[in-house]
Amino acid sequence: MVVQLENVSLMRDGKWILQDINWEIEKGEHWVLFGLNGSGKTAILNLLNAYFFPTKGKITVLDLEFGKTYLGEKLRKQIGFVSASLQEKFHPEDNAFEVVLSGAFASIGLYETPTDEIREKAIALLEELGCFEYANRHYTTLSQGEKQRVLIARALMANPSLLILDEPTNGLDFIAREQLLESVERIINNPNGPTIIYVTHHVEEILPAFNKTLLLKKGQVFSAGETKRMITSKTLSEYFNLPVKVQWENERPLLSKQLAKETVSY
Numbered sequence: 033m034v035v036q037l038e039n040v041s042l043m044r045d046g047k048w049i050l051q052d053i054n055w056e057i058e059k060g061e062h063w064v065l066f067g068l069n070g071s072g073k074t075a076i077l078n079l080l081n082a083y084f085f086p087t088k089g090k091i092t093v094l095d096l097e098f099g100k101t102y103l104g105e106k107l108r109k110q111i112g113f114v115s116a117s118l119q120e121k122f123h124p125e126d127n128a129f130e131v132v133l134s135g136a137f138a139s140i141g142l143y144e145t146p147t148d149e150i151r152e153k154a155i156a157l158l159e160e161l162g163c164f165e166y167a168n169r170h171y172t173t174l175s176q177g178e179k180q181r182v183l184i185a186r187a188l189m190a191n192p193s194l195l196i197l198d199e200p201t202n203g204l205d206f207i208a209r210e211q212l213l214e215s216v217e218r219i220i221n222n223p224n225g226p227t228i229i230y231v232t233h234h235v236e237e238i239l240p241a242f243n244k245t246l247l248l249k250k251g252q253v254f255s256a257g258e259t260k261r262m263i264t265s266k267t268l269s270e271y272f273n274l275p276v277k278v279q280w281e282n283e284r285p286l287l288s289k290q291l292a293k294e295t296v297s298y
Contacts, residue, residue, distance in 0.1 A: 033092065034059055034194055034227045035080065040089035042075055049075045050251045053089070057244075062220055062228045064238050064259065067248035073231050076248070077115075077198060082107050094193050109138050112187030112226060115198035119179055122171050128182045129167040132158060135189030150189075157185040161215045177208030181215055188219070195219070195226040201237055213239060235263055240283035247271055265290070
């Protein structure tokens with residue numbers, strides 16, 4: 033079991049942010065965490081990374097049970113975490129290669145001398161994710177899509193068992209989004225790759241390899257299970273409380289508002 037949340041609730045500032053969350057992720061599964069803004073997605077990510085601890089319930093991540101062992105770096109070194117907030121933390125003078133190298137040390141900035149083995153691994157990841165051509169450019173000069181691919185390469189430097197991608201395509205145009213999703217798909221297809229949690233509020237980003245989906249709504253699990261059972265016209269119409277239509281093309285879903293004269297296919 034990679035992740036196990038049992039009846040987890042979280043209170044912050046006197047308000048319940050999450051209530052009665054039950055979620056199990058097994059090795060070999062790749063999950064979408066789907067939710068609208070304010071649904072509690074960030075709170076769950078903070079719990080998984082041990083930045084927050086549950087008010088109620090039990091959490092086990094990568095065989096480490098919260099409250100029974102010191103977590104901190106021990107847990108986070110096994111988790112690759114890519115989020116927009118991370119982009120702003122790097123030093124302006126760092127180039128893309130240095131940012132990727134820093135992932136081997138779980139540091140913001142490069143303060144240790146990388147071995148030849150670490151350098152070779154960083155170069156291989158830059159090539160695999162299509163970043164090598166701008167490896168020597170300052171990170172701050174890169175486009176949004178280029179930055180995200182560099183951050184994913186950085187997250188993979190420590191061979192994480194769990195990779196969390198928090199809305200990685202935000203701010204990307206169509207081409208940049210698809211290029212990034214191709215990179216994610218390559219990671220998924222690697223038999224030695226990590227389990228992935230892909231966080232989004234756009235159904236069109238759901239790749240075929242994301243075989244499970246959790247729908248989060250107002251801090252509670254609305255539904256969870258096989259992606260093709262979760263991402264349907266019926267389920268999402270109930271989720272949004274709005275008639276919507278889901279069409280699957282090339283094994284990926286497309287979402288549109290249901291027109292008045294259309295009949296929802298269940």
